[in-house]
Amino acid sequence: MFGVLFEQAADGQRYIDWLLSGLGWTLALAFFGWWIAFGIGIVVGVGRTVQNRFFALPARLYVEIFRNIPVLVQMFLWYFVFPEVVPSAIGDAIKQIPPPWASFFPALLCLGLYTASRIAEQVRAGIEALPKGQLEAANALGLSGYLTYRHVIVPQALRLIVPSLTSEVMGIYKNTSVALTIGLMELTAQARQISEATFQTFTAFGAATIVYLCLALIAYQAMALIDRAVRIPGSAPATLPADQDLSGEVQQGALPGAMEAAK
Protein backbone atom coordinates (compact mmCIF):
# COMPACT_ATOMS: atom_id res chain seq x y z
CA MET A 1 0.00 0.00 0.00
CA PHE A 2 2.79 2.40 0.88
CA GLY A 3 4.90 1.21 -2.07
CA VAL A 4 4.30 4.45 -3.91
CA LEU A 5 6.29 6.29 -1.26
CA PHE A 6 9.45 4.61 -2.47
CA GLU A 7 8.97 5.67 -6.09
CA GLN A 8 11.00 8.48 -7.49
CA ALA A 9 9.44 11.92 -7.64
CA ALA A 10 9.95 14.52 -10.33
CA ASP A 11 12.82 16.15 -8.41
CA GLY A 12 14.84 12.92 -8.29
CA GLN A 13 14.10 12.21 -4.61
CA ARG A 14 11.75 9.51 -3.43
CA TYR A 15 8.40 10.53 -1.94
CA ILE A 16 9.44 9.09 1.39
CA ASP A 17 12.28 11.61 1.43
CA TRP A 18 9.72 14.38 1.10
CA LEU A 19 7.87 12.95 4.04
CA LEU A 20 11.05 12.68 6.13
CA SER A 21 12.04 16.22 5.28
CA GLY A 22 8.56 17.30 6.42
CA LEU A 23 9.01 15.31 9.62
CA GLY A 24 12.30 17.13 10.19
CA TRP A 25 10.61 20.54 10.03
CA THR A 26 7.77 19.36 12.23
CA LEU A 27 10.18 18.10 14.87
CA ALA A 28 12.38 21.18 14.70
CA LEU A 29 9.38 23.45 15.07
CA ALA A 30 7.92 21.45 17.97
CA PHE A 31 11.27 21.03 19.76
CA PHE A 32 12.50 24.61 19.66
CA GLY A 33 8.97 25.95 20.08
CA TRP A 34 8.62 23.87 23.22
CA TRP A 35 11.66 25.36 24.90
CA ILE A 36 10.51 28.89 24.08
CA ALA A 37 7.06 28.00 25.43
CA PHE A 38 8.43 26.32 28.56
CA GLY A 39 10.73 29.21 29.42
CA ILE A 40 8.17 31.95 28.88
CA GLY A 41 5.42 29.80 30.38
CA ILE A 42 7.26 29.46 33.69
CA VAL A 43 8.02 33.17 33.90
CA VAL A 44 4.46 34.20 33.02
CA GLY A 45 2.94 31.51 35.23
CA VAL A 46 4.97 32.75 38.18
CA GLY A 47 3.94 36.30 37.30
CA ARG A 48 0.31 35.25 37.56
CA THR A 49 0.81 34.26 41.21
CA VAL A 50 2.82 37.16 42.64
CA GLN A 51 1.27 39.97 44.66
CA ASN A 52 3.14 42.68 42.78
CA ARG A 53 0.79 44.15 40.16
CA PHE A 54 3.74 45.31 38.10
CA PHE A 55 4.32 41.62 37.26
CA ALA A 56 0.87 40.18 37.71
CA LEU A 57 -0.94 42.48 35.28
CA PRO A 58 1.32 41.99 32.23
CA ALA A 59 1.30 38.24 32.93
CA ARG A 60 -2.48 38.20 32.97
CA LEU A 61 -2.61 40.25 29.79
CA TYR A 62 -0.17 37.91 28.08
CA VAL A 63 -2.24 34.85 28.89
CA GLU A 64 -5.52 36.43 27.86
CA ILE A 65 -4.16 37.60 24.53
CA PHE A 66 -2.20 34.58 23.41
CA ARG A 67 -4.59 31.94 24.70
CA ASN A 68 -7.70 33.47 23.22
CA ILE A 69 -6.67 34.10 19.62
CA PRO A 70 -6.89 31.05 17.32
CA VAL A 71 -3.50 29.59 16.40
CA LEU A 72 -4.24 30.03 12.71
CA VAL A 73 -4.93 33.73 13.15
CA GLN A 74 -1.77 34.13 15.24
CA MET A 75 0.17 32.38 12.49
CA PHE A 76 -1.11 34.90 9.94
CA LEU A 77 -0.46 37.80 12.28
CA TRP A 78 3.20 36.89 12.69
CA TYR A 79 3.71 36.09 9.02
CA PHE A 80 1.70 38.78 7.21
CA VAL A 81 1.00 41.55 9.71
CA PHE A 82 4.05 41.69 11.94
CA PRO A 83 6.51 42.76 9.18
CA GLU A 84 4.12 45.58 8.24
CA VAL A 85 3.65 47.06 11.72
CA VAL A 86 7.31 47.19 12.77
CA PRO A 87 9.52 50.07 11.50
CA SER A 88 9.98 49.59 7.77
CA ALA A 89 13.73 48.93 8.01
CA ILE A 90 13.09 45.93 10.24
CA GLY A 91 10.07 44.89 8.20
CA ASP A 92 12.13 44.92 5.00
CA ALA A 93 14.86 42.89 6.68
CA ILE A 94 12.29 40.30 7.73
CA LYS A 95 10.99 40.10 4.17
CA GLN A 96 14.54 39.45 2.92
CA ILE A 97 14.78 36.18 4.90
CA PRO A 98 15.14 33.30 2.38
CA PRO A 99 12.24 30.84 1.91
CA PRO A 100 12.20 28.03 4.46
CA TRP A 101 13.30 30.34 7.27
CA ALA A 102 10.87 33.08 6.29
CA SER A 103 8.07 30.67 7.26
CA PHE A 104 9.93 28.82 9.99
CA PHE A 105 10.67 31.76 12.28
CA PRO A 106 7.15 33.22 12.32
CA ALA A 107 5.78 29.71 12.91
CA LEU A 108 8.27 29.13 15.71
CA LEU A 109 7.38 32.43 17.34
CA CYS A 110 3.67 31.79 16.96
CA LEU A 111 3.68 28.28 18.43
CA GLY A 112 6.16 29.17 21.16
CA LEU A 113 4.21 32.18 22.37
CA TYR A 114 0.82 30.49 22.06
CA THR A 115 1.88 27.35 23.92
CA ALA A 116 3.60 29.50 26.54
CA SER A 117 0.25 31.03 27.49
CA ARG A 118 -1.18 27.55 28.04
CA ILE A 119 1.84 26.37 30.02
CA ALA A 120 1.65 29.53 32.11
CA GLU A 121 -1.82 28.57 33.26
CA GLN A 122 -0.64 25.08 34.16
CA VAL A 123 2.28 26.51 36.12
CA ARG A 124 -0.08 28.86 37.93
CA ALA A 125 -2.39 25.96 38.82
CA GLY A 126 0.60 23.97 40.07
CA ILE A 127 1.80 26.84 42.24
CA GLU A 128 -1.65 27.44 43.67
CA ALA A 129 -2.01 23.76 44.52
CA LEU A 130 1.02 23.83 46.85
CA PRO A 131 0.33 24.00 50.60
CA LYS A 132 0.63 27.53 51.98
CA GLY A 133 3.07 26.26 54.58
CA GLN A 134 5.78 25.91 51.94
CA LEU A 135 5.78 29.64 51.27
CA GLU A 136 5.62 30.39 55.00
CA ALA A 137 8.52 28.09 55.79
CA ALA A 138 10.62 29.67 53.05
CA ASN A 139 9.71 33.15 54.31
CA ALA A 140 10.52 32.17 57.87
CA LEU A 141 14.01 31.09 56.78
CA GLY A 142 14.62 34.55 55.33
CA LEU A 143 14.55 33.47 51.67
CA SER A 144 13.69 36.35 49.37
CA GLY A 145 10.74 36.15 47.00
CA TYR A 146 13.00 35.20 44.10
CA LEU A 147 14.85 32.52 46.06
CA THR A 148 11.57 31.11 47.35
CA TYR A 149 10.20 30.71 43.84
CA ARG A 150 13.49 29.48 42.45
CA HIS A 151 14.25 26.81 45.05
CA VAL A 152 10.97 25.98 46.78
CA ILE A 153 7.85 26.85 44.79
CA VAL A 154 8.68 26.31 41.12
CA PRO A 155 10.52 22.97 41.50
CA GLN A 156 7.52 21.53 43.32
CA ALA A 157 4.92 23.07 41.02
CA LEU A 158 6.66 21.71 37.91
CA ARG A 159 6.73 18.20 39.34
CA LEU A 160 3.04 18.48 40.04
CA ILE A 161 2.13 19.44 36.48
CA VAL A 162 4.24 16.95 34.51
CA PRO A 163 1.15 14.83 33.65
CA SER A 164 -0.80 17.82 32.39
CA LEU A 165 2.22 19.17 30.51
CA THR A 166 2.05 15.98 28.46
CA SER A 167 -0.96 17.36 26.63
CA GLU A 168 0.90 20.60 25.96
CA VAL A 169 3.74 18.63 24.37
CA MET A 170 1.16 16.85 22.22
CA GLY A 171 -0.50 20.17 21.50
CA ILE A 172 2.55 21.96 20.21
CA TYR A 173 3.61 19.25 17.81
CA LYS A 174 0.10 18.81 16.46
CA ASN A 175 -0.23 22.56 16.00
CA THR A 176 2.93 22.56 13.87
CA SER A 177 0.67 21.45 11.02
CA VAL A 178 -0.87 24.93 11.01
CA ALA A 179 2.48 26.21 9.73
CA LEU A 180 1.63 24.82 6.28
CA THR A 181 -0.70 27.79 5.85
CA ILE A 182 2.28 30.14 5.78
CA GLY A 183 4.22 27.90 3.44
CA LEU A 184 6.40 25.80 5.72
CA MET A 185 6.87 22.37 4.14
CA GLU A 186 6.32 20.39 7.30
CA LEU A 187 4.81 16.91 7.54
CA THR A 188 1.23 17.75 6.58
CA ALA A 189 2.33 20.02 3.76
CA GLN A 190 4.57 17.28 2.37
CA ALA A 191 1.75 14.75 2.62
CA ARG A 192 -0.46 17.08 0.64
CA GLN A 193 2.27 17.57 -1.94
CA ILE A 194 2.72 13.80 -2.31
CA SER A 195 -1.01 13.41 -2.66
CA GLU A 196 -1.08 16.00 -5.43
CA ALA A 197 1.87 14.48 -7.26
CA THR A 198 0.75 10.86 -7.07
CA PHE A 199 -3.05 11.13 -6.65
CA GLN A 200 -2.63 8.55 -3.87
CA THR A 201 -4.47 10.63 -1.27
CA PHE A 202 -5.09 7.76 1.11
CA THR A 203 -1.48 6.62 1.09
CA ALA A 204 -0.06 10.10 1.52
CA PHE A 205 -2.22 11.14 4.43
CA GLY A 206 -2.27 7.62 5.86
CA ALA A 207 1.52 7.74 6.13
CA ALA A 208 1.39 11.18 7.75
CA THR A 209 -1.23 9.95 10.21
CA ILE A 210 0.92 7.02 11.26
CA VAL A 211 3.90 9.30 11.76
CA TYR A 212 1.85 11.68 13.91
CA LEU A 213 0.53 8.77 15.98
CA CYS A 214 4.03 7.41 16.54
CA LEU A 215 5.15 10.85 17.68
CA ALA A 216 2.25 10.91 20.13
CA LEU A 217 3.26 7.58 21.61
CA ILE A 218 6.86 8.68 21.94
CA ALA A 219 5.82 11.92 23.62
CA TYR A 220 3.59 10.07 26.09
CA GLN A 221 6.33 7.63 26.97
CA ALA A 222 8.93 10.33 27.31
CA MET A 223 6.73 12.36 29.63
CA ALA A 224 5.95 9.25 31.70
CA LEU A 225 9.69 8.65 32.05
CA ILE A 226 10.25 12.24 33.08
CA ASP A 227 7.41 12.01 35.58
CA ARG A 228 9.04 8.97 37.12
CA ALA A 229 12.51 10.49 37.10
CA VAL A 230 11.52 13.66 38.93
CA ARG A 231 9.13 12.05 41.39
CA ILE A 232 10.02 12.80 44.97
CA PRO A 233 11.17 9.65 46.79
CA GLY A 234 8.72 8.55 49.44
CA SER A 235 5.81 10.44 47.94
CA ALA A 236 2.87 8.50 46.54
CA PRO A 237 2.22 8.70 42.79
CA ALA A 238 -0.24 11.54 42.43
CA THR A 239 -2.72 9.75 40.20
CA LEU A 240 -2.69 6.27 41.72
CA PRO A 241 -4.18 5.11 45.01
CA ALA A 242 -1.46 4.02 47.40
CA ASP A 243 -2.58 0.40 47.63
CA GLN A 244 -2.09 -0.17 43.91
CA ASP A 245 1.66 -0.39 44.30
CA LEU A 246 3.03 -1.31 40.89
CA SER A 247 6.20 -3.01 42.14
CA GLY A 248 7.33 0.28 43.62
CA GLU A 249 9.15 1.45 40.53
CA VAL A 250 6.74 1.35 37.61
CA GLN A 251 4.55 4.38 37.78
CA GLN A 252 2.12 4.43 34.95
CA GLY A 253 -0.24 6.75 36.72
CA ALA A 254 0.78 9.63 34.50
CA LEU A 255 -0.68 7.95 31.43
CA PRO A 256 -4.33 8.45 30.62
CA GLY A 257 -6.49 5.35 30.67
CA ALA A 258 -6.54 4.94 26.91
CA MET A 259 -2.77 4.72 26.80
CA GLU A 260 -2.74 2.18 29.60
CA ALA A 261 -5.07 0.01 27.59
CA ALA A 262 -2.94 0.35 24.48
CA LYS A 263 0.16 -1.05 26.15
Next chain:
Amino acid sequence: MPQATVSNATRPAEIVVVENVMKRFGAFTALNDVTLKVDRGEKIVLCGPSGSGKSTLIRCINHIEKHDAGRIIVDGVELTNRIADINSVRCEVGMVFQSFNLFPHLTVAENCMLAPIKVRGISQSEARDRALDLLRKVRIQDQADKYPAQLSGGQQQRVAIARALCMQPKIMLFDEPTSALDPEMVKEVLETMVELAKEGMTMVCVTHEMGFAREVADRVVFMDRGNIIEEAEPETFFRDPRTERAKAFLNQIIH
Protein backbone atom coordinates in the same frame (compact mmCIF):
# COMPACT_ATOMS: atom_id res chain seq x y z
CA MET B 1 22.77 42.00 56.04
CA PRO B 2 22.53 45.63 57.03
CA GLN B 3 21.44 46.08 60.60
CA ALA B 4 19.06 48.77 59.51
CA THR B 5 17.85 50.58 62.57
CA VAL B 6 20.38 49.46 65.15
CA SER B 7 22.25 52.64 65.91
CA ASN B 8 23.20 52.58 69.57
CA ALA B 9 25.87 50.36 71.01
CA THR B 10 23.79 49.38 74.00
CA ARG B 11 22.20 46.02 73.62
CA PRO B 12 18.79 45.97 75.27
CA ALA B 13 17.97 43.00 77.46
CA GLU B 14 14.86 42.35 75.41
CA ILE B 15 15.28 40.52 72.14
CA VAL B 16 11.64 40.86 71.21
CA VAL B 17 9.41 43.79 72.06
CA VAL B 18 5.77 43.63 71.09
CA GLU B 19 3.91 46.84 71.90
CA ASN B 20 0.18 47.42 71.62
CA VAL B 21 -0.12 45.15 68.63
CA MET B 22 -3.45 44.75 66.87
CA LYS B 23 -4.29 42.23 64.22
CA ARG B 24 -7.62 41.69 62.53
CA PHE B 25 -8.77 39.11 60.04
CA GLY B 26 -11.80 40.77 58.52
CA ALA B 27 -14.26 41.33 61.34
CA PHE B 28 -12.39 38.98 63.68
CA THR B 29 -9.92 40.55 66.08
CA ALA B 30 -7.07 38.08 66.49
CA LEU B 31 -4.84 40.32 68.60
CA ASN B 32 -6.23 43.14 70.64
CA ASP B 33 -3.60 45.51 72.03
CA VAL B 34 -1.04 42.86 72.96
CA THR B 35 2.19 43.82 74.69
CA LEU B 36 4.91 41.26 75.36
CA LYS B 37 8.62 41.48 76.01
CA VAL B 38 11.00 38.56 75.67
CA ASP B 39 14.43 38.78 77.29
CA ARG B 40 17.51 37.16 75.82
CA GLY B 41 17.71 33.57 76.97
CA GLU B 42 14.16 33.57 78.25
CA LYS B 43 11.80 30.67 77.57
CA ILE B 44 8.16 31.56 77.23
CA VAL B 45 5.25 29.21 76.82
CA LEU B 46 2.17 30.71 75.22
CA CYS B 47 -1.06 28.91 75.89
CA GLY B 48 -4.75 29.49 75.68
CA PRO B 49 -7.86 28.16 74.00
CA SER B 50 -7.98 27.89 70.24
CA GLY B 51 -8.66 31.17 68.53
CA SER B 52 -7.08 33.11 71.38
CA GLY B 53 -4.42 34.59 69.12
CA LYS B 54 -1.33 32.77 70.37
CA SER B 55 -0.30 31.47 66.94
CA THR B 56 -1.06 34.82 65.36
CA LEU B 57 1.16 36.51 67.94
CA ILE B 58 4.24 34.43 67.21
CA ARG B 59 3.56 34.59 63.49
CA CYS B 60 3.65 38.37 63.78
CA ILE B 61 7.07 38.22 65.42
CA ASN B 62 8.67 37.12 62.14
CA HIS B 63 6.17 38.96 59.99
CA ILE B 64 4.57 35.86 58.48
CA GLU B 65 1.45 37.67 59.62
CA LYS B 66 1.47 41.44 59.22
CA HIS B 67 0.30 43.38 62.28
CA ASP B 68 -2.21 46.18 61.70
CA ALA B 69 -1.13 48.51 64.50
CA GLY B 70 1.45 48.75 67.26
CA ARG B 71 5.18 48.07 67.14
CA ILE B 72 7.23 44.90 66.95
CA ILE B 73 10.97 45.18 67.46
CA VAL B 74 13.18 42.12 67.08
CA ASP B 75 16.81 42.39 68.11
CA GLY B 76 16.70 46.13 67.67
CA VAL B 77 15.08 46.11 64.23
CA GLU B 78 11.52 47.33 63.95
CA LEU B 79 9.28 45.36 61.62
CA THR B 80 7.79 47.72 59.10
CA ASN B 81 7.08 47.06 55.47
CA ARG B 82 10.74 47.27 54.52
CA ILE B 83 11.60 43.97 52.88
CA ALA B 84 15.29 44.25 53.84
CA ASP B 85 14.40 44.65 57.52
CA ILE B 86 11.93 41.81 57.41
CA ASN B 87 14.42 39.43 55.81
CA SER B 88 17.19 40.39 58.21
CA VAL B 89 14.85 39.76 61.15
CA ARG B 90 13.76 36.44 59.72
CA CYS B 91 17.38 35.30 59.55
CA GLU B 92 17.65 35.76 63.30
CA VAL B 93 14.31 34.16 64.11
CA GLY B 94 13.90 30.43 63.64
CA MET B 95 10.43 29.02 63.31
CA VAL B 96 9.00 25.54 63.70
CA PHE B 97 5.49 24.90 62.40
CA GLN B 98 2.76 22.54 63.49
CA SER B 99 2.75 20.86 60.08
CA PHE B 100 6.58 20.74 59.77
CA ASN B 101 6.57 22.39 56.32
CA LEU B 102 9.75 20.69 55.20
CA PHE B 103 10.53 21.08 51.52
CA PRO B 104 9.51 17.65 50.16
CA HIS B 105 11.65 17.83 47.01
CA LEU B 106 14.88 18.33 48.95
CA THR B 107 16.69 15.81 51.09
CA VAL B 108 16.89 16.29 54.83
CA ALA B 109 20.40 17.73 54.52
CA GLU B 110 19.40 19.98 51.61
CA ASN B 111 16.46 21.29 53.62
CA CYS B 112 18.96 22.35 56.26
CA MET B 113 21.49 23.75 53.79
CA LEU B 114 19.27 25.83 51.49
CA ALA B 115 18.85 28.99 53.52
CA PRO B 116 22.37 29.06 55.04
CA ILE B 117 23.85 28.88 51.53
CA LYS B 118 21.43 31.20 49.74
CA VAL B 119 20.75 33.71 52.49
CA ARG B 120 23.78 33.59 54.78
CA GLY B 121 26.10 32.95 51.86
CA ILE B 122 28.19 30.22 53.45
CA SER B 123 29.87 27.56 51.32
CA GLN B 124 28.30 24.27 50.34
CA SER B 125 30.71 22.23 52.46
CA GLU B 126 30.40 24.47 55.48
CA ALA B 127 26.62 24.31 55.21
CA ARG B 128 26.71 20.53 54.99
CA ASP B 129 28.98 20.25 58.02
CA ARG B 130 26.68 22.53 59.96
CA ALA B 131 23.60 20.60 58.82
CA LEU B 132 25.09 17.23 59.83
CA ASP B 133 26.17 18.68 63.14
CA LEU B 134 22.69 19.86 63.98
CA LEU B 135 21.08 16.72 62.62
CA ARG B 136 23.31 14.78 64.99
CA LYS B 137 22.12 17.01 67.76
CA VAL B 138 18.49 16.13 67.03
CA ARG B 139 19.63 12.50 66.69
CA ILE B 140 18.73 12.04 63.07
CA GLN B 141 22.07 12.30 61.27
CA ASP B 142 21.73 8.85 59.65
CA GLN B 143 18.66 10.09 57.73
CA ALA B 144 20.48 13.07 56.21
CA ASP B 145 20.15 11.92 52.62
CA LYS B 146 16.57 10.72 52.80
CA TYR B 147 13.58 12.75 51.70
CA PRO B 148 11.07 14.11 54.23
CA ALA B 149 8.28 11.79 53.06
CA GLN B 150 10.47 8.82 54.03
CA LEU B 151 10.58 9.89 57.68
CA SER B 152 8.09 9.63 60.53
CA GLY B 153 6.30 12.70 61.81
CA GLY B 154 8.52 12.99 64.84
CA GLN B 155 11.62 12.71 62.71
CA GLN B 156 10.29 15.32 60.31
CA GLN B 157 9.66 17.75 63.12
CA ARG B 158 13.17 17.24 64.46
CA VAL B 159 14.51 17.94 60.96
CA ALA B 160 12.43 21.11 60.95
CA ILE B 161 14.05 22.13 64.23
CA ALA B 162 17.50 21.41 62.82
CA ARG B 163 16.67 23.36 59.66
CA ALA B 164 15.74 26.41 61.70
CA LEU B 165 18.87 26.06 63.88
CA CYS B 166 21.11 25.95 60.81
CA MET B 167 20.48 29.67 60.37
CA GLN B 168 21.94 30.15 63.85
CA PRO B 169 18.96 32.16 65.01
CA LYS B 170 18.95 34.22 68.17
CA ILE B 171 15.45 33.13 69.05
CA MET B 172 13.28 30.16 68.18
CA LEU B 173 9.51 30.28 67.73
CA PHE B 174 7.50 27.07 68.03
CA ASP B 175 3.94 27.03 66.75
CA GLU B 176 2.29 23.98 68.34
CA PRO B 177 5.21 21.76 67.32
CA THR B 178 3.73 18.55 68.72
CA SER B 179 0.05 18.98 67.88
CA ALA B 180 0.22 17.13 64.57
CA LEU B 181 2.20 14.20 65.98
CA ASP B 182 1.16 10.75 67.09
CA PRO B 183 1.40 10.48 70.87
CA GLU B 184 4.47 8.25 70.84
CA MET B 185 6.38 10.81 68.78
CA VAL B 186 5.61 13.79 70.96
CA LYS B 187 8.26 12.77 73.48
CA GLU B 188 11.17 12.69 71.05
CA VAL B 189 10.36 16.20 69.83
CA LEU B 190 9.89 17.56 73.34
CA GLU B 191 13.20 16.08 74.42
CA THR B 192 14.91 17.92 71.60
CA MET B 193 13.24 21.15 72.64
CA VAL B 194 14.17 20.68 76.29
CA GLU B 195 17.79 20.16 75.28
CA LEU B 196 17.70 23.32 73.21
CA ALA B 197 16.22 25.25 76.12
CA LYS B 198 18.91 23.98 78.49
CA GLU B 199 21.59 25.25 76.11
CA GLY B 200 20.22 28.73 76.64
CA MET B 201 18.27 29.33 73.43
CA THR B 202 15.64 32.03 73.66
CA MET B 203 12.33 30.34 72.93
CA VAL B 204 8.70 31.26 72.51
CA CYS B 205 6.54 28.15 72.31
CA VAL B 206 2.87 27.86 71.62
CA THR B 207 2.10 24.50 73.18
CA HIS B 208 -0.33 22.65 75.39
CA GLU B 209 2.39 20.37 76.70
CA MET B 210 2.22 21.44 80.31
CA GLY B 211 4.99 19.06 81.37
CA PHE B 212 7.28 20.86 78.98
CA ALA B 213 6.13 24.24 80.28
CA ARG B 214 6.86 23.16 83.86
CA GLU B 215 10.29 21.86 82.98
CA VAL B 216 11.71 24.72 80.91
CA ALA B 217 9.51 27.79 80.88
CA ASP B 218 10.56 30.92 82.73
CA ARG B 219 7.13 32.36 82.16
CA VAL B 220 3.75 31.10 81.03
CA VAL B 221 1.67 33.58 79.08
CA PHE B 222 -2.03 32.84 78.93
CA MET B 223 -4.08 34.36 76.13
CA ASP B 224 -7.78 34.58 75.56
CA ARG B 225 -9.69 36.31 72.77
CA GLY B 226 -6.74 38.24 71.49
CA ASN B 227 -5.54 39.46 74.87
CA ILE B 228 -2.83 38.38 77.26
CA ILE B 229 -4.80 37.93 80.45
CA GLU B 230 -2.31 36.23 82.70
CA GLU B 231 1.48 35.95 82.96
CA ALA B 232 3.22 33.97 85.65
CA GLU B 233 5.99 31.50 86.47
CA PRO B 234 4.83 28.02 85.53
CA GLU B 235 4.53 26.72 89.10
CA THR B 236 2.40 29.67 90.15
CA PHE B 237 0.33 29.53 86.99
CA PHE B 238 -0.48 25.86 87.24
CA ARG B 239 -1.00 25.74 90.99
CA ASP B 240 -2.86 28.94 91.40
CA PRO B 241 -4.15 30.66 88.26
CA ARG B 242 -5.59 34.07 88.99
CA THR B 243 -8.27 34.30 86.32
CA GLU B 244 -11.36 32.15 86.01
CA ARG B 245 -10.66 31.74 82.31
CA ALA B 246 -7.24 30.21 82.98
CA LYS B 247 -8.69 27.93 85.66
CA ALA B 248 -11.32 26.63 83.25
CA PHE B 249 -8.69 26.18 80.56
CA LEU B 250 -6.33 24.25 82.83
CA ASN B 251 -9.17 22.03 84.00
CA GLN B 252 -9.93 21.13 80.41
CA ILE B 253 -6.45 20.31 79.24
CA ILE B 254 -5.25 18.41 82.26
CA HIS B 255 -7.83 15.72 81.63
